[in-house]
Amino acid sequence: MPQPKLRIIPLGGLGEIGKNMLAIECGDDMVVVDCGLMFPEEEMLGVDLVVPDISYLQEHRRKLRGIFITHGHEDHIGALPYLLPQLKTPVYSTRLTQGLISVRLKEHHALDEAELRLVEPGREVSVGAMRAEFFRVAHSIPDAVGMAFHTPGGTVVHTGDFKFDHTPVDGRPTDLAKLAQLGSEGVTLLLSDSTYAETPGYTPSERVVGDTLYRIMAEAQGRVIVACFASLISRIQQVIDAAIACNRKVLVVGRSMQDNVSMATELGYLYAPGNVLITPDELRRLPPEHIAVVATGSQGEPTSALARMANKDHRLVRIQPGDTVVLSATPIPGNEELVSRTVNNLYRQGARVLYSAIAPVHVHGHGAQEELKLMLSLVRPQYFVPIHGEYRHLVHHRELSRAVGVEERNAFILVDGEVLEIAEGGGRIVTKVPADYVYVDGLGDIGHEVLRDRKHLSQDGMLTVVLVVDRETAQLVSRPEIVQRGFIEPGESEALLEQAKDLVEQTLRGKAIAQAEWSVLTATVKEAVGKFLYDQTKRRPLILPVPIEV
């Protein structure tokens, strides 16, 4: 019997291939790694968030054995509340990750029907004909893992997000021994994090940030306010540690951060001894030099705690001269303007602001080139697929793999939806399955047509042209009515819109406006009015003729 084929399908990443979801198939079994959400790009107007298209998974649901989560960041767990109710499959993760998943599912009233299964790092579970083995990796959150899937078609190693930090905050580095052991036993395919494949050298240890936070808190005369992601449990631990060492108490601000802190403390992943965490009331009673605040808002998100503080709009914390604010993050591409505005507003209120461009207050959680090479050298895979990166990162990562001995014909760059099939004769991309994105706005999805209209509306506004038509005579009953928004300032619009009405009347004069002809006539009106307004203003509003019979 020939060895069963392995199939690898990245299913979600919004430009970062396989970042949020990836499927691995062998024979009758399929597992999914991660189920994250994506943040909308600039032109996805009004979209709250983006989740992977799971139509392929739904179509092959009888093969689906479970979703395996590498760690608890939003871009790896955030789509579970939306997709798990549709997929109804077990979710495997480590303990802290499970805690974070529970918090998210609970918010969406989706916890009760979820089947969450715990796997400790270093242990394995069997699903169908596969064994899934978890191994510890260092990342910017505790309890992160990579996974080895032992299948009849060979062993697939998925690194998750990782770096080789030898002094991580939780004291638990990437499991080198396990990686070396897997390598010795033989790995068919490695899927490895490419986020920082462009960056030479090594990523600095988290330790660097801990030292900086300590120095800042020791030197500051006033309060120290640190902003970071709510899920950056290790960073929150560093803030607490530095605060204790500098005789400061810590106020946690922002609901998502408070929820995560409670959960992580309960599960033993965050250590906040005695009465180091304080309430807003205590904040008011303590002198500034004994206060630290840790808050959400490191990306300048307009409704976050830090952005509200910067806008003098926060319920509890008002920035005062003498405050030191630390943005412990780098801006996500697309957020630079928001972050920059927040920093400027904080300065305007007299704060001193430290951010990664001017002080080592953040390190990221992804390995740089030497670490990626180390991973490749330990695992020594036969086939290699760089994942978690934009196209250019994957190209760089593939070059690194070549440098450490992966054969060129065995390294594949996929895009989302492409199916890589590995059989005894070699690997090749055999087909492409649906892997579009689902845009979530409010309670439902929206599609490309709505987005295209919003784009159009956002550029030059809109005009409604109402045509009241006599059912009997098929003629206009009254002068057309035109209403506009976002096209021209109301005070300046009157003469122009009257001319447009004249034009509509001329265009329709003598024509029978019977219902059967409406689509033609409205197209004519649209074109005539559109051309007239473009000539007058060089703008192209969306024009919406509305004929009504009376």
Place this chain on the structure above:
Amino acid sequence: MPQPKLRIIPLGGLGEIGKNMLAIECGDDMVVVDCGLMFPEEEMLGVDLVVPDISYLQEHRRKLRGIFITHGHEDHIGALPYLLPQLKTPVYSTRLTQGLISVRLKEHHALDEAELRLVEPGREVSVGAMRAEFFRVAHSIPDAVGMAFHTPGGTVVHTGDFKFDHTPVDGRPTDLAKLAQLGSEGVTLLLSDSTYAETPGYTPSERVVGDTLYRIMAEAQGRVIVACFASLISRIQQVIDAAIACNRKVLVVGRSMQDNVSMATELGYLYAPGNVLITPDELRRLPPEHIAVVATGSQGEPTSALARMANKDHRLVRIQPGDTVVLSATPIPGNEELVSRTVNNLYRQGARVLYSAIAPVHVHGHGAQEELKLMLSLVRPQYFVPIHGEYRHLVHHRELSRAVGVEERNAFILVDGEVLEIAEGGGRIVTKVPADYVYVDGLGDIGHEVLRDRKHLSQDGMLTVVLVVDRETAQLVSRPEIVQRGFIEPGESEALLEQAKDLVEQTLRGKAIAQAEWSVLTATVKEAVGKFLYDQTKRRPLILPVPIEV
């Protein structure tokens, strides 16, 4: 007689104070430094460009003696075509700057009535009771100058954009001797470029880029395509120099770049000997290793030459494997996503791509901290105003000024429109004049109301609710008509919109819809429909009731 007061008013910068326009007044004379345009921020939907509000200048036009331009970049000259026809005042500049201004004015048919006056670096002109002296500064464009305005109220030095590059491309460094001389004679106020006030050390010389471009062109087996700003004349020169040294010919692509190259060559600021510049026809005949292309599009602008190449959409140049593409620029804040997308698309087509994150292919034109301190130390001003920077840069620059001896009470951070008055007793901010922005869209301006509507439209789309009312009975003649765009997918909208129509009928039932009551009734309809739709979808479209009497 007391010494006349000096007044300084930054008038345009969109967050970068005084970057695009600044006024200096003394007695009956006012001069304006620079007249640049700003690029719209993300939330300025549909806006093509932003220019300074000149209502203050118009109000005091009898005092206005001229506009003094420091150099030929868009953010210093780009608003002239829009504002000069209104201000009708002479424009003083160096020769290349004048050439670039002429190109821009000609495009807008505003050249004929313009009064452009030439001032060579090192020379001066008298305007009213002031003398304006130009001194050479190194920047990323040749013929850049700073200015000393000798007024009855004291000498004001404006640095323009500058760095202390000792090996600039045109061999003409910042005029240290003049700065030292001004310092010895006594400078009342220094206005200095703060763009890189956060960055320690010195900015590398342009020479670094020249060396890199040479190495890239020498090593590449295929074509080398360099993208940079059309106005970056020095960079274009470096591309030509490297191409000549590597036996390559150069094709200039992109209309604005071609115009600038012709003009600069004509004026002697660009040296392209013999037949180094080629036509598209010659491009096809030459082997790849003898070709270099210099093109617009380093910011990923969707209609630029490079973005078209990346999208397989360029008329002349199609990317082929073996091409090396160099992005000789850093992304302007807000453009990161566009640039990143362009890079990924170029990789997808098999190009090798070099950009500032991975190779020294760009240096910027602004001095870092040590250069800013050197400027302050040479000029030794009594008063200091950091300009050209976001608020946080100004704060850093003020700290630098303190370190080199400017008294704390003599260093002022202004925002656009604030008037700093310097008299014998000291300086203070006395008032604030209008310094809002003018949003240009197509042929005209738009205001905040239009922008607010576009923002609303872009988030959740819109609904028009048409109500046809009988003039006699004041009752609805027919069922309301509802049309939507950008709110919900058309296929999914029908049931929801029928329910909304029911709701409108219920809301208006039994009410007399006389014209006098329309504003109240439309508000009622808006509220009822808005609440209903939000409950159903958690979206808030713009709702536009249109009542019509028949």
